[in-house]
Amino acid sequence: MPEPTRHPIQDLYPDDVAHCYGCGHLNERGHRIKSDIEGDETVTRFTPQPHHTAIPGYVYGGLIASLIDCHGTGTAAASGAARAVAADPDGAPLLDESVLDGSVAMPRYVTGKLEVSYRRPTPLGPELELRGRVRERRGRKVVVDITLSAEGVVTAEGTVVAVEMPESLG
């Protein structure tokens, strides 16, 4: 039996909400980060470009905030999907890898609040790894804690309070 297809979280966003500069697969000028699920964590990896500089030699803090933001809303979306596919929504796990099989569209979450603590300078050059954990999922709100590391050292931590997008933002 063939392995089931597995998609990054962001590739399962509906096309009409897939243009985000950080994570939309339809934004050709954006970062197009791709988040996966590994057990009770989400993970994405991203290698900054040379111009993503803060102080020379270190990664721009705004990019770090952007990566945390998009990986956070992606994690929230996956958590929302885990609840949506569960037979018992109240007992649904916070994350469920089966939602990546492409059979369900990801709900789209937007950021209500973003917090980033820069623990130490992040070296510019190495691939960065972000890991997310769902702290809480209640109603339309999901709180995600994220660490960002370079070469195995955590350099920044963040929290994203994400809210499922209403039908209209107007």
Add this chain to the structure above:
Amino acid sequence: MPEPTRHPIQDLYPDDVAHCYGCGHLNERGHRIKSDIEGDETVTRFTPQPHHTAIPGYVYGGLIASLIDCHGTGTAAASGAARAVAADPDGAPLLDESVLDGSVAMPRYVTGKLEVSYRRPTPLGPELELRGRVRERRGRKVVVDITLSAEGVVTAEGTVVAVEMPESLG
């Protein structure tokens, strides 16, 4: 008598720390935001590009975080300079427009903590205005509160805890 020359805060960063993607005047691919002082506030304006999308029609939250971050560290730098030029540092004002005359180099601040609250979606198209106020300056630390508005409506608020850069980040 001619008007004294007046520079944006970021143009007074020493050249070796002027490559920030958000605000370094030497980063040709960056946003190169320019912050000014108006009384007890700082102000910068920035018009996002069409690809700086979140949900279509609205500004990418990571860009909003980036603008708040860089305007915050710029405001902190100006506050540090105000103390540096004061005859009585303990009694120095939190901001002082005279530091923009080019006679002093700006000290360089880095972000320790960034918080952004997205109050409502920010429309993509209009120029954005960010205003900063120094909440606290103590030792090497400056706390800056920032509002971001589009067409006169505040859409995001943020706080930057900035710390004067040590001689070496290593």
